[in-house]
Amino acid sequence: MQYTVYGHKNLIVSTAGFMDFHNWRTQFRKGLLEFVVLALLEHGQQHGYQMVQTLKKIQSLEIREGNVYPILARLQTDGLIRSKQEFSENGPPRKYFRLTQKGKTTLAEMGRHWELITQGVHTIRKGAYV
Amino acid sequence: MNSGDKIWDSVKSEYLRQIETALSKLGHTQRSEILEDVNFHLEQRYSELTDEQKNWENYQAIITDMGPPSDYADLLQTNQPPKHTRPAMKTVIIAVVTLIAIAVILIAVPQILRPAQTSFPLAISDELPHPFENDPRIVGRWESVDFVKRIEDFQPGIKLWQGELFLKQVVFTPSGGTSIGNTWTNGWIYDNKDKVKAEYKITEFDGRSYLFFPWLSGDVTIRGMKPRYYVLEKKGESRRGTQINREEQK
Numbered sequence: 001m002q003y004t005v006y007g008h009k010n011l012i013v014s015t016a017g018f019m020d021f022h023n024w025r026t027q028f029r030k031g032l033l034e035f036v037v038l039a040l041l042e043h044g045q046q047h048g049y050q051m052v053q054t055l056k057k058i059q060s061l062e063i064r065e066g067n068v069y070p071i072l073a074r075l076q077t078d079g080l081i082r083s084k085q086e087f088s089e090n091g092p093p094r095k096y097f098r099l100t101q102k103g104k105t106t107l108a109e110m111g112r113h114w115e116l117i118t119q120g121v122h123t124i125r126k127g128a129y130v
Numbered sequence: 131m132n133s134g135d136k137i138w139d140s141v142k143s144e145y146l147r148q149i150e151t152a153l154s155k156l157g158h159t160q161r162s163e164i165l166e167d168v169n170f171h172l173e174q175r176y177s178e179l180t181d182e183q184k185n186w187e188n189y190q191a192i193i194t195d196m197g198p199p200s201d202y203a204d205l206l207q208t209n210q211p212p213k214h215t216r217p218a219m220k221t222v223i224i225a226v227v228t229l230i231a232i233a234v235i236l237i238a239v240p241q242i243l244r245p246a247q248t249s250f251p252l253a254i255s256d257e258l259p260h261p262f263e264n265d266p267r268i269v270g271r272w273e274s275v276d277f278v279k280r281i282e283d284f285q286p287g288i289k290l291w292q293g294e295l296f297l298k299q300v301v302f303t304p305s306g307g308t309s310i311g312n313t314w315t316n317g318w319i320y321d322n323k324d325k326v327k328a329e330y331k332i333t334e335f336d337g338r339s340y341l342f343f344p345w346l347s348g349d350v351t352i353r354g355m356k357p358r359y360y361v362l363e364k365k366g367e368s369r370r371g372t373q374i375n376r377e378e379q380k
Contacts, residue, residue, distance in 0.1 A: 023261070026261055030204070033205070048167050048170075049171055049174050052171070064195065064197025064201060065171065066171070066197045066201060069164050069167045069168055070202045070203075070205040071205055072167070073167075074205075074206055077160065092170070
């Protein structure tokens with residue numbers, strides 16, 4: 001069992017190792033979520049609840065339902081998506097999101113980069129560069 | 131938008147309040163938009179519950195599905211600073227060298243003053259690893275049954291501690307709070323006043339859940355000793371979880 005004294009006079013002493021898989025996974029997920037949200041919107045406008053239901057089906061993403069909203073807020077601030085309210089006969093108005101032209105361009109670049117990265121990592125794992 | 135269901139409105143309001151606190155450094159517009167979207171989402175989830183499903187446990191399950199408030203701030207942060215505020219490389223190097231020098235000095239002083247019986251190896255890290263990750267097993271009410279020096283000393287049904295157990299019970303809320311002022315994340319208990327954390331463990335014996343709760347006393351926080359453990363047994367779900375979390379957040 002481990003225990004740690006943290007934050008004392010800006011000094012952290014830790015009995016844990018430096019390699020923290022949990023932290024790596026958190027950072028990896030964060031970058032991936034932006035890409036995935038943009039990719040979802042490539043197929044047409046969607047509202048947040050609808051996107052969450054789709055993303056939850058990808059178990060490896062480990063997405064929590066609230067995660068999509070700060071991502072959407074940031075993408076909107078960065079000008080990659082925009083939103084608009086659409087009124088519904090069956091309930092309250094819903095906010096729909098769609099890609100901007102900048103978002104489409106960024107998504108295309110992300111997609112190319114993703115292909116390169118996955119091919120490169122796959123090659124390394126197969127030992128091709130060793 | 132209130133549903134008329136007081137328990138649900140209370141659970142939802144508390145969760146939104148915690149998100150608002152987590153996002154307090156954001157601009158008002160961005161914060162308001164996120165809160166509005168999350169509120170809408172929560173109401174959508176609530177509307178999908180049948181009358182039989184409308185109870186405190188299911189409300190907490192919805193909140194757990196949404197994720198901890200800290201996630202919202204974490205996902206909004208970017209690693210890249212705005213271009214116009216990025217410091218010159220020379221300034222960065224000077225700052226890093228200065229910090230390292232200060233860190234070296236600060237390490238040397240506590241090492242001299244620390245008692246010799248501290249047996250744990252020390253290492254320096256630049257990061258505070260405090261993401262919140264839920265552990266559904268720990269959420270709820272636990273009652274003390276023993277106090278042991280080591281986890282392996284515990285024997286179900288046999289109380290080793292001869293005196294009265296100071297800690298009677300602990301309630302763990304789904305958002306990382308407790309009824310005694312500590313906070314928690316998956317696998318860890320935090321004492322935020324003394325800046326100490328220690329691992330907890332949950333085991334099963336004969337169909338009963340036991341929590342080994344590290345007692346972060348002064349021996350641990352000041353003298354660097356290993357913690358002892360309260361052994362607590364899981365009881366029925368607490369209906370005061372939300373209220374307790376609100377009180378401990380004040």
